[in-house]
Amino acid sequence: MYLYLLPLILVFGARLFFFRGRFSPFRxxxxxxxxxxLFPLGFAIFYAKAVEATSSQGPxxxxxxxxxxxxxxxxxPLFFHQSRKEVKINLIDKNxxxxxxxxxVFGGFYSIIVFFPKASFALRFxxxxxxxxxxxGDYSVLSGSIKDTIAVGFSVFFGLSQLLAFLILAxxxxxxxxxxxxxxxxxSSSSYIFNSLAFAGRDGVVFWLFSFAFCYVFVxxxxxxxxxxxxxLVLVIFCVLGGGAFILIxxxxxxxxxxxxxxxAQQVHQFNAQYVIDPPLYHGWNGFREILSxxxxxxxxxxxxxxxxxxxxxxNPWTFKFFIGxxxxxxxxxxxxxxxxxxxxxxxxxxxxKYSQDSVSRITSFGQILAIYLYSQVxxxxxxxxxxxxxxxxxxxxxxxxxxxxLLRIFGLRWFVYFR
Numbered sequence: 001m002y003l004y005l006l007p008l009i010l011v012f013g014a015r016l017f018f019f020r021g022r023f024s025p026f027r028x029x030x031x032x033x034x035x036x037x038l039f040p041l042g043f044a045i046f047y048a049k050a051v052e053a054t055s056s057q058g059p060x061x062x063x064x065x066x067x068x069x070x071x072x073x074x075x076x077p078l079f080f081h082q083s084r085k086e087v088k089i090n091l092i093d094k095n096x097x098x099x100x101x102x103x104x105v106f107g108g109f110y111s112i113i114v115f116f117p118k119a120s121f122a123l124r125f126x127x128x129x130x131x132x133x134x135x136x137g138d139y140s141v142l143s144g145s146i147k148d149t150i151a152v153g154f155s156v157f158f159g160l161s162q163l164l165a166f167l168i169l170a171x172x173x174x175x176x177x178x179x180x181x182x183x184x185x186x187x188s189s190s191s192y193i194f195n196s197l198a199f200a201g202r203d204g205v206v207f208w209l210f211s212f213a214f215c216y217v218f219v220x221x222x223x224x225x226x227x228x229x230x231x232x233l234v235l236v237i238f239c240v241l242g243g244g245a246f247i248l249i250x251x252x253x254x255x256x257x258x259x260x261x262x263x264x265a266q267q268v269h270q271f272n273a274q275y276v277i278d279p280p281l282y283h284g285w286n287g288f289r290e291i292l293s294x295x296x297x298x299x300x301x302x303x304x305x306x307x308x309x310x311x312x313x314x315x316n317p318w319t320f321k322f323f324i325g326x327x328x329x330x331x332x333x334x335x336x337x338x339x340x341x342x343x344x345x346x347x348x349x350x351x352x353x354k355y356s357q358d359s360v361s362r363i364t365s366f367g368q369i370l371a372i373y374l375y376s377q378v379x380x381x382x383x384x385x386x387x388x389x390x391x392x393x394x395x396x397x398x399x400x401x402x403x404x405x406x407l408l409r410i411f412g413l414r415w416f417v418y419f420r
Contacts, residue, residue: 161186
């Protein structure tokens with residue numbers, strides 16, 4: 001039974017042994033993401049004890065070792081980067097930053113206007129009743145109209161709004177107007193919370209707070225960032241209101257709020273079970289369906305067949321298994337490890353090149369900041385499952401932004417360099 005603690009020991013041990021510096025989740029962004037994983041890793045044994053009577057899958061050394069190595073591979077470039085000193089960041093042309101701010105702020109407020117009445121209705125109606133009403137076909141949160149599509153599209157960029165807000169606070173690129181621009185971005189980013197609440201979902205509250213805390217810790221790499229009092233007030237208000245909605249939905253769905261502790265500690269046990277039964281693969285159609293469609297790749301998956309395969313072996317197919325478990329459904333043991341190694345290697349190459357050349361190359365560009373944020377976001381939003389499986393088009397647009405700003409830098413767009 002204590003074998004379920006193997007990932008906790010190996011992952012946390014690798015962080016302390018192979019990467020210099022003390023564990024500091026409120027100063028180092030990689031450590032912050034690891035902190036989010038310590039709860040499910042640490043409480044795995046308690047969850048396993050609670051369900052061992054109803055589970056036919058015991059702990060597997062190979063499964064837990066696989067999970068440990070997968071997490072170490074994912075975290076390694078983040079641990080490397082956070083251990084290196086940086087003294088400079090740069091933002092692109094001031095006018096482009098302003099353009100991004102205007103688009104994100106107006107888009108975010110538009111999304112709030114669209115989703116607020118839907119979220120209000122969902123909270124009044126109740127999570128379980130809303131699900132039943134939706135499943136019956138008598139109600140749909142999204143009408144399929146262009147206005148709903150635009151609202152959803154802007155709301156999922158809440159993380160970019162938060163990141164840009166903290167970068168503006170750090171650089172003071174707009175002088176006296178910097179605080180106002182940053183506050184507008186933070187407030188408009190709450191559109192993602194309303195988007196989630198409209199479906200009686202709780203992940204909007206959780207991921208918004210995760211992203212807010214991550215961006216704060218991440219930007220503190222360059223400056224000793226001190227948030228204005230108004231920011232702390234807004235954060236407290238969101239925590240109180242969002243936390244209240246979170247508790248109401250949880251009680252409505254599970255009849256008790258403390259069920260959430262078991263709900264968030266199941267990942268290690270469920271990944272272990274999935275690994276042992278070695279299920280048939282989705283071949284990308286679970287986590288990358290829209291990307292495959294854009295690439296013109298044909299194919300379809302019989303989800304009922306896959307789910308029945310799990311259920312016949314006493315494994316729940318819709319439980320949390322970390323983002324690694326979600327990708328495992330697509331690519332299996334070998335494919336998942338290759339996927340993680342390739343993505344991690346790409347991050348390593350970008351960072352090693354950055355630190356192996358002259359001092360100019362060590363200035364962190366806006367494109368590099370976006371790349372590190374997206375890689376990190378997969379991790380802190382993937383503490384439950386691969387959330388980006390529902391955000392494929394977001395991934396495509398974000399990759400285009402990274403590529404576009406990289407080209408702008410290569411072709412000599414002027415930028416403003418800011419010193420600590």
